[in-house]
Amino acid sequence: MPFIPHTQQDTEEMLSTIGVANIENLFDEIPDTLRHANIEAIPSGITEMELTRLMKERAKRDGGMTCFIGAGAYEHHIPAAVWEIASRGEFLTAYTPYQAEASQGTLQLLYEYQTMMASLMGLDVSNASLYDGASALAEAVLMAVRANKFSKSQRVLMPRTVHPFYREVVATIVGQQNIELIEVPFDLASGCTSMEALKKISGDITALIIPQPNFFGVLEDVDALTDWAHAQKALVIAVVNPLAMSLLKAPGHWGSNGADIACGEGQPLGVPLASGGPYYGFLCCKQDIVRQLPGRIVGRTVDQEGKEGFVLTLQAREQHIRRAKATSNICTNQGLLVTASTIYMSLLGPEGLRLSAIACHQNTCLFREKLKKVEGVKKIFSGAFFHEIVLQFSQPVDNVLEELAKFNIQGGYAISQFYSELENCLLVCVTETKTEFDMDEYVAKLQIVLRHLNSTEKKAALNCEEGN
Amino acid sequence: MLIFEKSESGRNATSQHVRLAHTKIEIPEKFLRTDKPLLPEVSELQVVRHYTRLSRKNYSIDTQFYPLGSCTMKYNPRGVHRLAFLEGFLQRHPLSLDINSQGYMACAYELQEILKTVTGMKGVSLTPMAGAQGEFAGVAMIRAYHESRGDTARNEFLVPDAAHGTNPASAVQCGYKVKEIPTGPDGNVDVAALQAAVGPHTAGIMLTNPSTLGVFEQKIQEIAAIMHKAGGLLYYDGANLNAILGKVQPGAMGFDVMHINLHKTFATPHGGGGPGGGPVAVNERLLPFLPMPIVTKTNDTYAWLTEKECPQTIGRLSAFMGNAGIILRAYMYARLLGKEGLLRVAEFATLNANYLLARLRAAGFTAAYPTRRASHEFIITLKDEAKELHIGALDVAKRLLDYNFHAPTMYFPLLVPECLLIEPTETESKQVLDAFADTMIKILEEAKTNPDLLHTAPHTLSVRRLDEVKAARELDLVFKKA
CATH class of the missing domain: 3.90.1150.10 (Aspartate Aminotransferase, domain 1)
Structure with missing residues (x-):
């Protein structure tokens, strides 16, 4: 019996203490008509050794690729110590620190995390995490609606340069609550949110979302956008890559007064790609709206003897106290990922983090140079970029990606499905994990693939003509 | 002592620093950060020692008996954790082509099937990232169902007073008013009060069974009949599924939709407050509304179902496909136990x-x-x-x-x-x-x-x-x- 320690004798003694003849009798309050579950379709149990063989085979099928995909999930080097320590049973198998005195490890770590993340964002406070970047943006929108006392319209401006999946998630989550999401177009030349289009939007506005870098990897003019939004009495929600913030201006310093809320995906800070999760969402804000911040928050306090200690605080915002009136329904968050991230940030420090960000950017610049010699491919968007660029091909990119995959290269992410005006476009990311050799390989194989596709296309056209 | 208090300017864990020939960048100055963020400047040993010591201030399943009610703090198999860290799984980008994802998708698909079987439901989406997000998804599906029928007057959700706090909070996030239903002295829902509460405004009810009072809701079939007669649907909060796993299927009790807490019933680690996993399972009538994406299988090949194939979906709940690593762990746990083991739980x-x-x-x-x-x-x-x-x-x-x-x-x-x-x-x-x-x-x-x-x-x-x-x-x- 996997993981059940009872001996036959234990079971008999326990049943006798309870005063029933067998285990089935313990279910006698359940109506008979309900007690006929059939789970025969589930396979029989296997051993850890058998499971290992099965999972190794499956992992092997998906592995061995050189990854140039970004689009919200980024491959970075993760120091060995990060997951060695995060996987310690004391972190891995504890739960939400309801008993503060027996959870000081997790609580102090979360306080340290809040300090690091708030500082990275240039803001006053941080919560202890949300599910992921997209759902954190949805919570940020709900928070802004609660916090903006000047605005009654519940109209939130959502640039099209925000990750398409983030926009979908926000629509799913806030769409249930009569919040209007207004799309803001982008400038086709620069790839930035269009300031002109923004200025045409009139009436009461609750919040403006500003991505940095945006989905195309392009840097938005965050100062101008922030000042414009504040002039409309709208709150500013920054959705940013936290690693990039070691190099780029932090949301709290945007424009004259800084963004009010910053959120995003914590994955670049020590969390592996791992099929998209578990990652974690971060959410920071200015001090004056801290009571509208959803999720767990840790505070420093003292014990009976005046000794420093840490507890969950401001719990009056939360569902287990406020129930229907809570700021959010969130309960379980992503504590383990925050544990990994805190260790990651400690190991890299301010300088290490900045160097990683610079390396990503330099590699992307180098890759852009190398692509210049490839015919049929051009970089679009003139705006400054961080570590992703958009490439336009002279033919559909789906075929290109499939052909590149045969050389074990994941060439990027096809984005035309989300932007009809961006035909045959590919979003490519180069992080610090890529060497010049990797980039040369990509370019060489891309040239082969494009030649091959062009010749088969010509052949197909020829066959077609012959057929006629 | 905080890690910041151990920090000294100029100290570094340099083997973790990328080696660069120069630090020139092509980003205009106005975009750049000028201050140094407050991150610790410490050696690798200091980091390892600091966080190892902190870990020892925690109680955990691995070190203590942890009888935290409604949280199912059972043993989290170590083998499962290690196998989730196989390189192929860690390196897989969530937007990889399907041809480079068949290993992961096979696991997800099979878990969908296993969850369908244990719940007695017709369809599963694995994407909700915790119980509360599963609740949100479930209530949103109920709302979408009523709206698809033009039944728009239903603006109330019923929640027993014994329910988890997330239940009323989730109903409110979906735009509903919440009406509390009292509990009788025997721990069962007060059926007379329920009967009096239902009406043309009732969208549904959220129930945990066994309830948070640690007893089986004996009148569940009567409750289901009352709700369905009134045109409302039943949501099953799967927080206590461990109590009936393999014995009773929520689908058989009359529930229309439910979530499963993978971090409880399927033994994935609680991680000091997450990650969790909150897949939703639905019966026939809610199938079109399941959140995306879902894994589908044709001729031994797996593919993603998205908004294109399922236009009535309530949409997406996460940027990618939820807590994929937790899904992987829950799948492995189910395989280790198998049908006999699951029943014994x-x-x-x-x-x-x-x-x-x-x-x-x-x-x-x-x-x-x-x-x-x-x-x-x-x-x-x-x-x-x-x-x-x-x-x-x-x-x-x-x-x-x-x-x-x-x-x-x-x-x-x-x-x-x-x-x-x-x-x-x-x-x-x-x-x-x-x-x-x-x-x-x-x-x-x-x-x-x-x-x-x-x-x-x-x-x-x-x-x-x-x-x-x-x-x-x-x-x-x-x-x-x-």
Whole structure:
């Protein structure tokens, strides 16, 4: 019996203490008509050794690729110590620190995390995490609606340069609550949110979302956008890559007064790609709206003897106290990922983090140079970029990606499905994990693939003509 | 001591720094950061030692009995954790082509099938990232269902007063008004009150069964009939699925939609407060509304179902596909146990709960529902002790910490005064349960002879009882350099 320690004798003694003849009798309050579950379709149990063989085979099928995909999930080097320590049973198998005195490890770590993340964002406070970047943006929108006392319209401006999946998630989550999401177009030349289009939007506005870098990897003019939004009495929600913030201006310093809320995906800070999760969402804000911040928050306090200690605080915002009136329904968050991230940030420090960000950017610049010699491919968007660029091909990119995959290269992410005006476009990311050799390989194989596709296309056209 | 207090400007873990020939960049100055973020400047050993030491200040399943009610703190198999860290799984980008994802997708697809079977439902989406997000998805699907039928007058959700706080909060996030339904003295929902509450405004009800009171809702079929007759749907909060896994299918009880807490029933690690996993399962009528993406299989090839194939979906809940690593772990756990093992989960979880309850009652503790069988958990109330000995649930909970046990859930459900909600789970041995019962008896004795010992507990941990009022009044949420 996997993981059940009872001996036959234990079971008999326990049943006798309870005063029933067998285990089935313990279910006698359940109506008979309900007690006929059939789970025969589930396979029989296997051993850890058998499971290992099965999972190794499956992992092997998906592995061995050189990854140039970004689009919200980024491959970075993760120091060995990060997951060695995060996987310690004391972190891995504890739960939400309801008993503060027996959870000081997790609580102090979360306080340290809040300090690091708030500082990275240039803001006053941080919560202890949300599910992921997209759902954190949805919570940020709900928070802004609660916090903006000047605005009654519940109209939130959502640039099209925000990750398409983030926009979908926000629509799913806030769409249930009569919040209007207004799309803001982008400038086709620069790839930035269009300031002109923004200025045409009139009436009461609750919040403006500003991505940095945006989905195309392009840097938005965050100062101008922030000042414009504040002039409309709208709150500013920054959705940013936290690693990039070691190099780029932090949301709290945007424009004259800084963004009010910053959120995003914590994955670049020590969390592996791992099929998209578990990652974690971060959410920071200015001090004056801290009571509208959803999720767990840790505070420093003292014990009976005046000794420093840490507890969950401001719990009056939360569902287990406020129930229907809570700021959010969130309960379980992503504590383990925050544990990994805190260790990651400690190991890299301010300088290490900045160097990683610079390396990503330099590699992307180098890759852009190398692509210049490839015919049929051009970089679009003139705006400054961080570590992703958009490439336009002279033919559909789906075929290109499939052909590149045969050389074990994941060439990027096809984005035309989300932007009809961006035909045959590919979003490519180069992080610090890529060497010049990797980039040369990509370019060489891309040239082969494009030649091959062009010749088969010509052949197909020829066959077609012959057929006629 | 905080990691920041160990920091010295200029100290670095340099083997973690990327080597660069130069630091030139092509980004205009106006975009750049000019200040240094407050991150520690420490050596690798300092980091390792600091966080290893912090970990030792935690109670956890790996180190202590952790009978936290409604949280199912069972053993999390180590093999499963290690296999989730295989390179192929870690390196897979969530937007990889399907041809480079068949290994992961096979696991996800098979877990969908296993969950369909244990719940008796017709469709599963794995994407919700925790129980509360599953609740949100479920209620949103119910709303989408009513709206698809032009049935737009339904603006109320019913929630029993014993429900988890997430239930009413989730219903409100979906734009509903919440109406509370009282509980009868036997722990069952007050059916007469329910009958009086339903009407043309009722969209649905959220129920946990067994309930948070640790008893099986015996009138569930009657409740389902009342709800369906009124045109409302039933949501099953799967927080307590461990109690009936493989024994009773929520689909058979009449539920239309539910979530499963993978971090409870399927033994994925709780991680100090997550990640969790909250897949949703639905019956036939809610199939079109499932959140995306879902894995589908044709001729041994797996593919993603998205908004294109399922236009009525409530949409996406995460940027990618939820907590994929948790899905992988839950799948592995289900494979290790198999159908025989899964069936024994509920049996031994229930045996352990009823045994511990019997021992505590024999020692003089008061069961909140003495006429009822315990499910996988049960409640004792210390209201008499509070009156006679001035000892509350909090004092007993803190004293348990001194004896190296994590405390049960306290003061929940809110309708039982001075309560402890105790869930031992199936992976604890009789010997551990006996030691816990003996300790509870000893603490009761201390309450009579030396109550201060309880009032001032804990005594043996790194800190004494903490001042939560000060924490909330004098907010100190981030460290500031002096």
